[in-house]
Amino acid sequence: THQWRGIIEEYRDRLPVTDTTPVVTLREGGTPLVPAQVLSERTGCEVHLKVEGANPTGSFKDRGMTMAISKAKEEGAQAVICASTGNTSASAAAYAVRAGMVSAVLVPQGKIALGKMGQALVHGAKILQVDGNFDDCLDLARALSDNYPVALVNSVNPVRIEGQKTAAFEIVDMLGDAPDIHVLPVGNAGNITAYWRGYKEYAADGLAARTPRMWGFQASGSAPLVRGEVVKDPSTIATAIRIGNPASWDYAIAARDESGGFIDEVTDREILRAYRLLASQEGVFVEPASAASVAGLLKAAEQGKVDPGQRIVCTVTGNGLKDPDWAVAGAPQPVTVPVDAATAAERLGLA
Numbered sequence: 001t002h003q004w005r006g007i008i009e010e011y012r013d014r015l016p017v018t019d020t021t022p023v024v025t026l027r028e029g030g031t032p033l034v035p036a037q038v039l040s041e042r043t044g045c046e047v048h049l050k051v052e053g054a055n056p057t058g059s060f061k062d063r064g065m066t067m068a069i070s071k072a073k074e075e076g077a078q079a080v081i082c083a084s085t086g087n088t089s090a091s092a093a094a095y096a097v098r099a100g101m102v103s104a105v106l107v108p109q110g111k112i113a114l115g116k117m118g119q120a121l122v123h124g125a126k127i128l129q130v131d132g133n134f135d136d137c138l139d140l141a142r143a144l145s146d147n148y149p150v151a152l153v154n155s156v157n158p159v160r161i162e163g164q165k166t167a168a169f170e171i172v173d174m175l176g177d178a179p180d181i182h183v184l185p186v187g188n189a190g191n192i193t194a195y196w197r198g199y200k201e202y203a204a205d206g207l208a209a210r211t212p213r214m215w216g217f218q219a220s221g222s223a224p225l226v227r228g229e230v231v232k233d234p235s236t237i238a239t240a241i242r243i244g245n246p247a248s249w250d251y252a253i254a255a256r257d258e259s260g261g262f263i264d265e266v267t268d269r270e271i272l273r274a275y276r277l278l279a280s281q282e283g284v285f286v287e288p289a290s291a292a293s294v295a296g297l298l299k300a301a302e303q304g305k306v307d308p309g310q311r312i313v314c315t316v317t318g319n320g321l322k323d324p325d326w327a328v329a330g331a332p333q334p335v336t337v338p339v340d341a342a343t344a345a346e347r348l349g350l351a
């Protein structure tokens with residue numbers, strides 16, 4: 001029997017590795033591409049969800065991290081560092097364990113989801129909560145990696161983008177061609193950069209007949225790419241994308257313009273509506289930031305920007321279990337019953 005080998009072995013010839021690169025993997029990638037029935041009906045399109053929460057640490061970050069940690073190990077690094085809104089740190093911590101390395105993570109104090117903090121802790125990362133936002137954490141991580149013996153594994157490390165581009169390969173391999181439109185949440189803008197690179201590479205090599213239009217969505221309170229200027233004090237309930245000065249700014253704008261796409265914003269309310277729709281209508285539980293892609297698609301459809309009949313892929317970037325507060329908040333409390341079938345049946349509305 002065969003299992004998926006992880007993105008480095010599956011796409012080795014398209015990644016900057018050699019026969020001597022130690023492959024540090026948790027068999028990431030190979031994630032489900034799930035047809036989205038309700039979203040398809042609402043838009044008149046063929047909508048698929050690329051469910052990246054199915055990766056080993058529960059987010060798309062694992063694709064980049066298998067590359068970053070493998071290359072860091074190849075170069076002899078003994079410690080890695082990252083700034084994170086939570087998912088990168090969870091991934092770095094897990095892959096550092098596999099590599100026998102020390103991981104250090106810098107997170108904005110009070111602004112990362114509990115599940116992600118738990119992951120970094122249980123994997124034994126050295127965690128510093130920084131009195132600042134993600135952008136401050138990234139500045140600090142850069143300064144530390146410039147001046148101390150520790151390798152930076154944020155997406156400013158180019159091999160991270162290389163790893164993450166494999167998600168686009170998987171989609172084309174599955175669908176037989178690129179979709180018409182690809183929709184993503186955008187924070188630090190590494191992922192939109194990576195997908196665009198992947199799609200372009202496949203098209204250039206004749207493995208896809210076309211490239212998609214790239215549609216990116218930021219949270220309204222953290223939408224520097226939409227505003228065209230740095231947001232000093234970013235805010236949103238979608239903590240994963242609470243970023244005011246994206247590192248891959250220019251690449252994201254290039255992805256937008258070269259593909260004929262756009263980058264827009266969605267409100268927290270729209271994000272939460274999409275979050276609940278995904279869970280209650282499609283059976284896919286994602287974290288709030290991930291729902292920004294779907295919120296954006298629904299907004300665009302309401303604005304008449306979505307011509308029917310197109311094939312659309314929305315990436316949902318992280319698992320809902322990382323940040324379950326929003327699932328519980330506002331939901332009715334479950335009632336308590338005795339061990340009694342008649343009462344249970346009555347409460348369930350069966351009798």
Ligand code: F0G
Pocket residue numbers: 059061083084085086087088089155185186187188189190191192240241287289290317318
């Ligand atoms: N969705 C989730 C769940 C994320 O964790 C992130 C980024 C994004 C979307 C945005 O992706 O930054 O490539 O544009 N999380 C980073 C982190 C910042 O530290 O985990 P991007």
